[in-house]
Protein backbone atom coordinates (compact mmCIF):
# COMPACT_ATOMS: atom_id res chain seq x y z
CA UNK A 1 0.00 0.00 0.00
CA UNK A 2 1.25 3.53 -0.80
CA UNK A 3 1.53 6.25 1.84
CA UNK A 4 -1.44 8.62 1.95
CA UNK A 5 -2.63 11.56 4.02
CA UNK A 6 -5.89 11.44 5.91
CA UNK A 7 -8.54 14.08 6.66
CA UNK A 8 -11.83 13.82 8.51
CA UNK A 9 -14.00 16.85 7.71
CA UNK A 10 -17.30 17.50 9.47
CA UNK A 11 -18.89 19.75 6.82
CA UNK A 12 -19.83 18.84 3.25
CA UNK A 13 -18.24 22.00 1.76
CA UNK A 14 -15.02 21.23 3.61
CA UNK A 15 -14.91 17.67 2.23
CA UNK A 16 -15.40 18.94 -1.31
CA UNK A 17 -12.80 21.70 -1.02
CA UNK A 18 -10.21 19.23 0.31
CA UNK A 19 -10.63 16.98 -2.75
CA UNK A 20 -7.60 16.97 -5.09
CA UNK A 21 -6.62 15.00 -8.21
CA UNK A 22 -5.35 11.99 -6.20
CA UNK A 23 -7.98 12.04 -3.43
CA UNK A 24 -10.63 9.48 -2.61
CA UNK A 25 -13.59 9.79 -0.29
CA UNK A 26 -13.87 6.89 2.11
CA UNK A 27 -17.09 5.83 3.88
CA UNK A 28 -17.35 2.25 5.25
CA UNK A 29 -14.12 1.32 3.47
CA UNK A 30 -15.37 -2.19 2.66
CA UNK A 31 -14.46 -1.85 -1.01
CA UNK A 32 -11.90 0.94 -1.17
CA UNK A 33 -9.55 -0.59 1.41
CA UNK A 34 -9.56 -3.94 -0.45
CA UNK A 35 -8.72 -2.11 -3.67
CA UNK A 36 -5.87 -0.28 -1.93
CA UNK A 37 -4.49 -3.52 -0.52
CA UNK A 38 -4.53 -5.01 -4.03
CA UNK A 39 -2.76 -1.94 -5.43
CA UNK A 40 -5.68 -1.20 -7.73
CA UNK A 41 -6.38 2.12 -5.99
CA UNK A 42 -3.43 4.25 -4.88
CA UNK A 43 -4.85 7.49 -3.48
CA UNK A 44 -2.52 10.09 -2.05
CA UNK A 45 -5.24 11.44 0.21
CA UNK A 46 -8.18 9.77 1.93
CA UNK A 47 -11.06 12.02 2.90
CA UNK A 48 -13.02 10.21 5.57
CA UNK A 49 -16.63 11.34 5.16
CA UNK A 50 -18.11 9.41 8.07
CA UNK A 51 -18.49 12.56 10.21
CA UNK A 52 -20.64 14.38 7.64
CA UNK A 53 -24.33 14.87 8.52
CA UNK A 54 -25.65 12.38 5.95
CA UNK A 55 -27.10 9.64 8.14
CA UNK A 56 -30.83 10.34 8.19
CA UNK A 57 -33.82 8.77 6.46
CA UNK A 58 -36.65 11.26 5.96
CA UNK A 59 -39.95 11.45 4.14
CA UNK A 60 -40.02 14.02 1.32
CA UNK A 61 -42.89 16.50 0.80
CA UNK A 62 -43.73 14.59 -2.43
CA UNK A 63 -44.46 11.42 -0.45
CA UNK A 64 -41.16 9.70 -1.16
CA UNK A 65 -38.11 9.09 1.00
CA UNK A 66 -34.66 10.70 1.15
CA UNK A 67 -31.85 8.42 2.31
CA UNK A 68 -28.59 10.01 3.47
CA UNK A 69 -25.48 8.72 1.71
CA UNK A 70 -23.98 7.55 5.02
CA UNK A 71 -26.94 5.45 6.14
CA UNK A 72 -25.50 1.96 6.53
CA UNK A 73 -26.89 -0.83 4.39
CA UNK A 74 -28.09 -2.55 7.60
CA UNK A 75 -29.90 0.52 8.97
CA UNK A 76 -31.54 1.06 5.60
CA UNK A 77 -32.75 -2.50 5.16
CA UNK A 78 -34.21 -2.66 8.68
CA UNK A 79 -35.76 0.82 8.71
CA UNK A 80 -39.52 0.56 9.36
CA UNK A 81 -40.42 2.95 6.53
CA UNK A 82 -38.30 1.07 4.02
CA UNK A 83 -39.55 -2.35 5.13
CA UNK A 84 -43.14 -1.20 4.88
CA UNK A 85 -43.12 0.96 1.75
CA UNK A 86 -40.10 -0.29 -0.21
CA UNK A 87 -39.74 -3.98 0.69
CA UNK A 88 -38.02 -4.57 -2.66
CA UNK A 89 -35.11 -2.40 -1.52
CA UNK A 90 -34.90 -4.04 1.90
CA UNK A 91 -34.82 -7.51 0.32
CA UNK A 92 -32.18 -6.61 -2.23
CA UNK A 93 -29.88 -5.21 0.46
CA UNK A 94 -30.33 -8.24 2.71
CA UNK A 95 -29.48 -10.53 -0.22
CA UNK A 96 -26.01 -8.97 -0.33
CA UNK A 97 -22.75 -9.39 1.58
CA UNK A 98 -22.93 -10.38 5.28
CA UNK A 99 -24.39 -8.74 8.43
CA UNK A 100 -20.94 -7.41 9.40
CA UNK A 101 -20.36 -5.87 5.97
CA UNK A 102 -23.84 -4.40 5.84
CA UNK A 103 -23.16 -2.68 9.19
CA UNK A 104 -20.13 -0.93 7.69
CA UNK A 105 -21.21 -0.41 4.07
CA UNK A 106 -22.85 2.92 3.26
CA UNK A 107 -25.59 3.80 0.80
CA UNK A 108 -23.31 6.05 -1.28
CA UNK A 109 -20.43 3.54 -1.21
CA UNK A 110 -22.71 0.77 -2.42
CA UNK A 111 -23.43 2.71 -5.62
CA UNK A 112 -19.72 3.27 -6.19
CA UNK A 113 -18.39 -0.18 -5.37
CA UNK A 114 -16.32 -1.48 -8.25
CA UNK A 115 -16.70 -4.58 -10.37
CA UNK A 116 -15.69 -7.99 -9.06
CA UNK A 117 -14.00 -8.98 -12.35
CA UNK A 118 -11.01 -11.13 -11.30
CA UNK A 119 -8.71 -9.42 -13.80
CA UNK A 120 -9.58 -5.96 -12.49
CA UNK A 121 -8.41 -6.99 -9.00
CA UNK A 122 -5.20 -8.63 -10.25
CA UNK A 123 -2.78 -5.80 -10.93
CA UNK A 124 -0.24 -8.20 -12.50
CA UNK A 125 -2.45 -8.67 -15.60
CA UNK A 126 -3.79 -6.15 -18.14
CA UNK A 127 -7.24 -4.64 -17.64
CA UNK A 128 -8.76 -1.80 -19.64
CA UNK A 129 -10.80 -0.72 -16.64
CA UNK A 130 -7.65 -0.35 -14.52
CA UNK A 131 -5.37 0.88 -17.28
CA UNK A 132 -6.99 2.13 -20.44
CA UNK A 133 -5.75 0.41 -23.60
CA UNK A 134 -3.95 -2.43 -21.79
CA UNK A 135 -6.40 -5.17 -22.87
CA UNK A 136 -9.22 -7.34 -21.54
CA UNK A 137 -8.16 -10.88 -20.58
CA UNK A 138 -11.73 -11.65 -19.46
CA UNK A 139 -12.99 -11.89 -23.04
CA UNK A 140 -11.06 -15.12 -23.65
CA UNK A 141 -10.49 -16.01 -20.03
CA UNK A 142 -12.58 -16.82 -16.99
CA UNK A 143 -15.82 -15.02 -17.78
CA UNK A 144 -18.48 -16.90 -15.83
CA UNK A 145 -19.47 -13.81 -13.84
CA UNK A 146 -19.29 -11.36 -16.74
CA UNK A 147 -21.70 -9.35 -18.85
CA UNK A 148 -24.17 -10.60 -21.44
CA UNK A 149 -25.73 -7.20 -22.15
CA UNK A 150 -24.22 -3.84 -23.05
CA UNK A 151 -20.59 -5.03 -23.03
CA UNK A 152 -17.94 -3.56 -25.31
CA UNK A 153 -14.73 -4.69 -27.02
CA UNK A 154 -12.85 -3.06 -24.16
CA UNK A 155 -14.73 -4.40 -21.14
CA UNK A 156 -17.17 -7.14 -20.18
CA UNK A 157 -17.26 -6.44 -16.44
CA UNK A 158 -20.54 -6.17 -14.49
CA UNK A 159 -21.69 -3.92 -11.68
CA UNK A 160 -21.94 -6.16 -8.62
CA UNK A 161 -24.45 -4.37 -6.39
CA UNK A 162 -27.75 -5.85 -5.24
CA UNK A 163 -29.07 -2.62 -3.73
CA UNK A 164 -28.61 -0.76 -7.02
CA UNK A 165 -30.81 -3.24 -8.88
CA UNK A 166 -33.71 -2.37 -6.59
CA UNK A 167 -32.91 1.35 -6.78
CA UNK A 168 -32.98 1.12 -10.58
CA UNK A 169 -36.38 -0.58 -10.54
CA UNK A 170 -37.73 2.01 -8.09
CA UNK A 171 -36.59 4.95 -10.27
CA UNK A 172 -34.39 6.44 -7.56
CA UNK A 173 -32.65 9.79 -7.94
CA UNK A 174 -29.06 10.39 -6.80
CA UNK A 175 -28.35 13.72 -5.08
CA UNK A 176 -24.84 14.96 -5.69
CA UNK A 177 -22.84 17.98 -4.48
CA UNK A 178 -19.53 19.03 -6.00
CA UNK A 179 -17.29 21.95 -6.82
CA UNK A 180 -19.91 23.12 -9.37
CA UNK A 181 -22.83 22.92 -6.91
CA UNK A 182 -25.69 20.47 -6.44
CA UNK A 183 -27.44 18.32 -9.01
CA UNK A 184 -29.90 15.45 -9.23
CA UNK A 185 -29.15 12.41 -11.40
CA UNK A 186 -31.79 9.89 -12.45
CA UNK A 187 -30.62 6.46 -11.40
CA UNK A 188 -30.65 5.17 -14.98
CA UNK A 189 -28.15 7.90 -15.93
CA UNK A 190 -25.88 7.41 -12.93
CA UNK A 191 -24.01 4.24 -13.93
CA UNK A 192 -22.75 3.88 -17.48
CA UNK A 193 -21.97 1.19 -20.03
CA UNK A 194 -18.24 0.61 -20.67
CA UNK A 195 -18.02 1.67 -24.35
CA UNK A 196 -14.47 2.81 -25.03
CA UNK A 197 -14.07 4.35 -21.56
CA UNK A 198 -14.38 1.31 -19.30
CA UNK A 199 -12.42 3.03 -16.53
CA UNK A 200 -15.49 5.20 -15.90
CA UNK A 201 -18.20 3.35 -13.99
CA UNK A 202 -20.54 6.29 -13.58
CA UNK A 203 -21.25 9.89 -14.51
CA UNK A 204 -19.91 11.54 -11.34
CA UNK A 205 -17.39 14.31 -11.94
CA UNK A 206 -14.13 14.50 -9.97
CA UNK A 207 -14.71 15.56 -6.39
CA UNK A 208 -18.48 15.14 -6.51
CA UNK A 209 -19.96 13.68 -3.36
CA UNK A 210 -23.16 11.64 -3.20
CA UNK A 211 -25.21 13.20 -0.42
CA UNK A 212 -28.47 11.24 -0.67
CA UNK A 213 -30.75 8.98 -2.67
CA UNK A 214 -34.39 9.88 -3.18
CA UNK A 215 -37.14 7.38 -3.79
CA UNK A 216 -40.44 8.45 -5.36
CA UNK A 217 -43.69 7.69 -3.57
CA UNK A 218 -44.43 4.54 -5.60
CA UNK A 219 -42.81 1.70 -3.67
CA UNK A 220 -44.63 -1.27 -5.23
CA UNK A 221 -45.08 -2.62 -1.72
CA UNK A 222 -47.87 -5.06 -2.62
CA UNK A 223 -46.29 -6.76 -5.61
CA UNK A 224 -42.52 -6.89 -5.70
CA UNK A 225 -39.80 -9.53 -5.56
CA UNK A 226 -36.01 -9.64 -5.54
CA UNK A 227 -34.52 -12.85 -6.86
CA UNK A 228 -30.77 -13.44 -6.61
CA UNK A 229 -29.14 -16.44 -8.26
CA UNK A 230 -25.55 -17.19 -7.29
CA UNK A 231 -23.01 -19.97 -6.97
CA UNK A 232 -23.26 -20.13 -3.15
CA UNK A 233 -26.41 -19.70 -1.08
CA UNK A 234 -24.96 -16.77 0.86
CA UNK A 235 -22.06 -14.34 0.84
CA UNK A 236 -21.70 -14.38 -2.95
CA UNK A 237 -22.31 -11.85 -5.69
CA UNK A 238 -25.17 -12.42 -8.13
CA UNK A 239 -24.72 -14.38 -11.33
CA UNK A 240 -28.10 -12.94 -12.22
CA UNK A 241 -30.52 -10.99 -10.08
CA UNK A 242 -33.94 -9.55 -10.82
CA UNK A 243 -35.88 -6.79 -9.13
CA UNK A 244 -39.50 -7.07 -10.25
CA UNK A 245 -42.31 -4.71 -9.27
CA UNK A 246 -45.88 -4.65 -10.49
CA UNK A 247 -49.06 -2.69 -9.95
CA UNK A 248 -51.94 -5.05 -10.59
CA UNK A 249 -55.62 -4.22 -10.73
CA UNK A 250 -58.16 -7.00 -11.24
CA UNK A 251 -55.48 -9.30 -12.61
CA UNK A 252 -54.32 -6.72 -15.17
CA UNK A 253 -50.88 -5.10 -15.00
CA UNK A 254 -51.11 -1.32 -14.59
CA UNK A 255 -47.41 -0.64 -14.20
CA UNK A 256 -44.27 -2.81 -14.36
CA UNK A 257 -40.64 -2.38 -13.42
CA UNK A 258 -37.93 -4.94 -14.08
CA UNK A 259 -34.21 -4.43 -13.40
CA UNK A 260 -31.46 -7.01 -13.81
CA UNK A 261 -28.20 -7.30 -11.87
CA UNK A 262 -25.06 -9.30 -12.63
CA UNK A 263 -25.55 -9.06 -16.39
CA UNK A 264 -24.18 -5.65 -17.39
CA UNK A 265 -21.88 -2.78 -16.43
CA UNK A 266 -24.93 -1.13 -14.84
CA UNK A 267 -28.28 -2.32 -13.49
CA UNK A 268 -30.20 -3.21 -16.67
CA UNK A 269 -33.63 -1.79 -17.45
CA UNK A 270 -35.64 -2.32 -20.61
CA UNK A 271 -38.54 0.14 -20.56
CA UNK A 272 -40.00 -1.22 -23.82
CA UNK A 273 -40.54 -4.59 -22.14
CA UNK A 274 -42.04 -2.90 -19.08
CA UNK A 275 -44.39 -0.78 -21.21
CA UNK A 276 -45.48 -3.83 -23.20
CA UNK A 277 -46.65 -5.50 -19.99
CA UNK A 278 -49.07 -2.70 -19.19
CA UNK A 279 -52.65 -3.77 -19.91
CA UNK A 280 -51.70 -7.48 -20.07
CA UNK A 281 -52.97 -10.11 -17.64
CA UNK A 282 -50.39 -10.84 -14.93
CA UNK A 283 -49.66 -14.31 -16.31
CA UNK A 284 -46.77 -16.51 -17.36
CA UNK A 285 -47.15 -15.94 -21.11
CA UNK A 286 -46.84 -12.16 -20.72
CA UNK A 287 -43.86 -12.62 -18.40
CA UNK A 288 -42.15 -14.92 -20.92
CA UNK A 289 -42.58 -12.35 -23.68
CA UNK A 290 -41.13 -9.64 -21.45
CA UNK A 291 -38.15 -11.86 -20.60
CA UNK A 292 -37.50 -12.57 -24.28
CA UNK A 293 -37.66 -8.89 -25.12
CA UNK A 294 -35.25 -7.92 -22.34
CA UNK A 295 -32.65 -10.48 -23.43
CA UNK A 296 -33.09 -9.86 -27.17
CA UNK A 297 -29.68 -8.29 -27.76
CA UNK A 298 -27.79 -10.43 -25.26
CA UNK A 299 -24.57 -12.23 -26.20
CA UNK A 300 -22.41 -14.37 -23.96
CA UNK A 301 -18.83 -15.65 -23.87
CA UNK A 302 -17.31 -19.12 -23.43
CA UNK A 303 -18.27 -19.53 -19.77
CA UNK A 304 -21.30 -17.32 -19.30
CA UNK A 305 -23.68 -17.87 -22.23
CA UNK A 306 -25.85 -19.87 -19.79
CA UNK A 307 -26.77 -16.57 -18.17
CA UNK A 308 -29.04 -15.66 -21.09
CA UNK A 309 -31.51 -18.45 -20.43
CA UNK A 310 -30.94 -18.15 -16.68
CA UNK A 311 -31.91 -14.47 -16.83
CA UNK A 312 -35.05 -15.22 -18.82
CA UNK A 313 -36.15 -17.84 -16.34
CA UNK A 314 -35.29 -15.59 -13.41
CA UNK A 315 -37.39 -12.75 -14.83
CA UNK A 316 -40.42 -15.03 -15.23
CA UNK A 317 -39.97 -16.37 -11.71
CA UNK A 318 -39.51 -12.93 -10.13
CA UNK A 319 -42.58 -11.56 -11.92
CA UNK A 320 -44.58 -14.60 -10.82
CA UNK A 321 -43.47 -14.11 -7.22
CA UNK A 322 -44.31 -10.41 -7.41
CA UNK A 323 -47.78 -11.24 -8.73
CA UNK A 324 -48.40 -13.65 -5.86
CA UNK A 325 -47.77 -10.78 -3.45
CA UNK A 326 -44.82 -9.43 -1.56
CA UNK A 327 -43.79 -11.95 1.07
CA UNK A 328 -43.22 -10.60 4.60
Ligand SMILES: Cc1cc2nc3c(=O)[nH]c(=O)nc-3n(C[C@H](O)[C@H](O)[C@H](O)COP(=O)(O)OP(=O)(O)OC[C@H]3O[C@@H](n4cnc5c(N)ncnc54)[C@H](O)[C@@H]3O)c2cc1C
Pocket residue numbers: 024025026027028029030031032033034049069070073095096097098101104105106107108109110111112113160161162163208209210211235236237238
Ligand atom coordinates in the same frame (compact mmCIF):
# COMPACT_ATOMS: atom_id res chain seq x y z
C1 LIG B 1 -16.70 -10.01 0.96
C2 LIG B 1 -17.66 -9.03 0.38
C3 LIG B 1 -18.89 -9.47 -0.09
C4 LIG B 1 -19.80 -8.55 -0.63
N1 LIG B 1 -20.99 -9.00 -1.14
C5 LIG B 1 -21.86 -8.12 -1.70
C6 LIG B 1 -23.09 -8.55 -2.27
O1 LIG B 1 -23.41 -9.74 -2.28
N2 LIG B 1 -23.91 -7.61 -2.83
C7 LIG B 1 -23.59 -6.28 -2.83
O2 LIG B 1 -24.36 -5.47 -3.32
N3 LIG B 1 -22.43 -5.85 -2.30
C8 LIG B 1 -21.56 -6.73 -1.75
N4 LIG B 1 -20.38 -6.29 -1.23
C9 LIG B 1 -19.99 -4.90 -1.46
C10 LIG B 1 -20.39 -3.95 -0.39
O3 LIG B 1 -21.78 -3.80 -0.40
C11 LIG B 1 -19.68 -2.63 -0.75
O4 LIG B 1 -18.30 -2.83 -0.53
C12 LIG B 1 -20.19 -1.49 0.08
O5 LIG B 1 -21.55 -1.22 -0.19
C13 LIG B 1 -19.38 -0.21 -0.21
O6 LIG B 1 -19.74 0.78 0.73
P1 LIG B 1 -18.63 1.48 1.63
O7 LIG B 1 -19.32 2.54 2.40
O8 LIG B 1 -17.85 0.48 2.42
O9 LIG B 1 -17.73 2.11 0.47
P2 LIG B 1 -16.19 2.49 0.50
O10 LIG B 1 -15.37 1.26 0.37
O11 LIG B 1 -15.89 3.43 1.62
O12 LIG B 1 -16.13 3.33 -0.85
C14 LIG B 1 -16.37 2.73 -2.09
C15 LIG B 1 -16.18 3.80 -3.18
O13 LIG B 1 -17.19 4.80 -3.06
C16 LIG B 1 -16.62 6.09 -2.88
N5 LIG B 1 -17.55 6.77 -1.97
C17 LIG B 1 -18.09 6.28 -0.83
N6 LIG B 1 -19.05 7.08 -0.37
C18 LIG B 1 -19.13 8.12 -1.24
C19 LIG B 1 -19.95 9.28 -1.34
N7 LIG B 1 -20.92 9.53 -0.44
N8 LIG B 1 -19.76 10.14 -2.36
C20 LIG B 1 -18.81 9.90 -3.29
N9 LIG B 1 -17.99 8.83 -3.25
C21 LIG B 1 -18.16 7.94 -2.24
C22 LIG B 1 -15.22 5.85 -2.36
O14 LIG B 1 -14.35 6.90 -2.76
C23 LIG B 1 -14.87 4.55 -3.07
O15 LIG B 1 -14.42 4.82 -4.37
C24 LIG B 1 -19.46 -7.17 -0.67
C25 LIG B 1 -18.24 -6.73 -0.15
C26 LIG B 1 -17.34 -7.64 0.37
C27 LIG B 1 -16.02 -7.12 0.91
